């Protein structure tokens with residue numbers, strides 16, 4: 364991130380905190396609850412956003428070396444993503460060209476994939492390399508029967524796949540100047556340390572909405588995240604359909620007594636990128652949490668169910684440091700996570716971070732989301748309100764509606 368941007372975000376957050384005001388969109392909107400319950404909208408979303416749009420599947424560290432692979436079953440097209448023997452990121456439809464069985468499961472390292480059904484074998488470049496009993500099967504041009512390859516781009520430590528073979532990925536268009544900023548954080552250096560899956564009875568957009576304002580921090584999260592973060596203040600900027608959302612931690616208070624040249628965004632805030640349509644990428648010093656929200660893959664056209672995957676990534680340095688101090692980065696208790704002490708090394712709270720982060724989403728945010736879903740499904744509440752202090756919700760809902768050709772959100776005029 365450019366230094367002047369970093370300082371301007373910190374200045375703005377400090378100003379808001381001093382003046383006890385939040386970011387102000389200057390306008391309120393009415394959001395129809397039907398967007399969370401309409402089967403027709405759900406159907407269009409699956410086609411446009413999940414089968415017809417590039418998908419951020421992981422950070423580069425999930426394919427750490429040549430031969431690494433991972434599989435994805437979240438958005439209707441089964442994906443096998445590989446780092447081939449030359450280190451190049453590739454993606455294929457995870458379906459055997461004989462009769463369509465999956466050729467790979469889970470993730471790991473392998474130079475070849477043997478279909479479990481009749482044992483046709485594919486390289487990690489997708490080539491069909493072996494067929495048992497070819498004389499009985501018949502003559503077949505192997506070159507035309509490799510795995511179906513999909514557009515795949517690795518950029519700035521992010522792994523993107525287009526779920527259609529005839530699709531294209533244009534990150535300059537999709538991310539604009541945000542692409543360069545994202546690349547500046549070195550996400551590609553991070554190592555995945557665990558994943559949490561939350562299947563909830565809430566529309567996937569309600570899941571995303573919980574990341575769209577800090578108004579609830581000091582209320583819903585009073586005893587959890589509210590202890591670490593300042594709610595009711597936000598460094599916010601839009602980049603096309605994406606946005607940057609920066610939340611101040613309580614450590615920002617100390618900046619006032621420190622020289623400006625020592626100020627650092629990651630020391631005093633927790634930034635989050637929303638990447639259209641379904642990604643929240645939250646990060647800190649040596650950490651990132653990739654949050655991916657989908658319509659329930661088992662019932663993709665049921666608007667009342669969703670699946671969230673949260674994958675946590677840490678830097679090698681931080682993992683080594685945590686191991687050195689005896690901190691178990693994989694399993695920690697919730698109690699010590701919020702013992703915030705000024706000046707204390709963040710690593711102590713980071714090790715607790717993954718568990719608490721996930722349980723806060725599940726037990727606090729998504730609980731609200733499930734209530735909101737029921738209210739929407741009752742059919743008795745037609746509209747919800749997006750306040751002036753919730754511009755990220757305005758932005759997200761404006762763009763998803765526009766992408767589906769829906770009428771814009773209605774303003775609430777005082």
Ligand code: FES
Pocket residue numbers: 459460461462463464478479480481482483
């Ligand atoms: S379906 Fe894969 S080998 Fe037959």
Ligand SMILES: [Fe+2]
Pocket residue numbers: 573574579584728
């Ligand atoms: Fe929340």
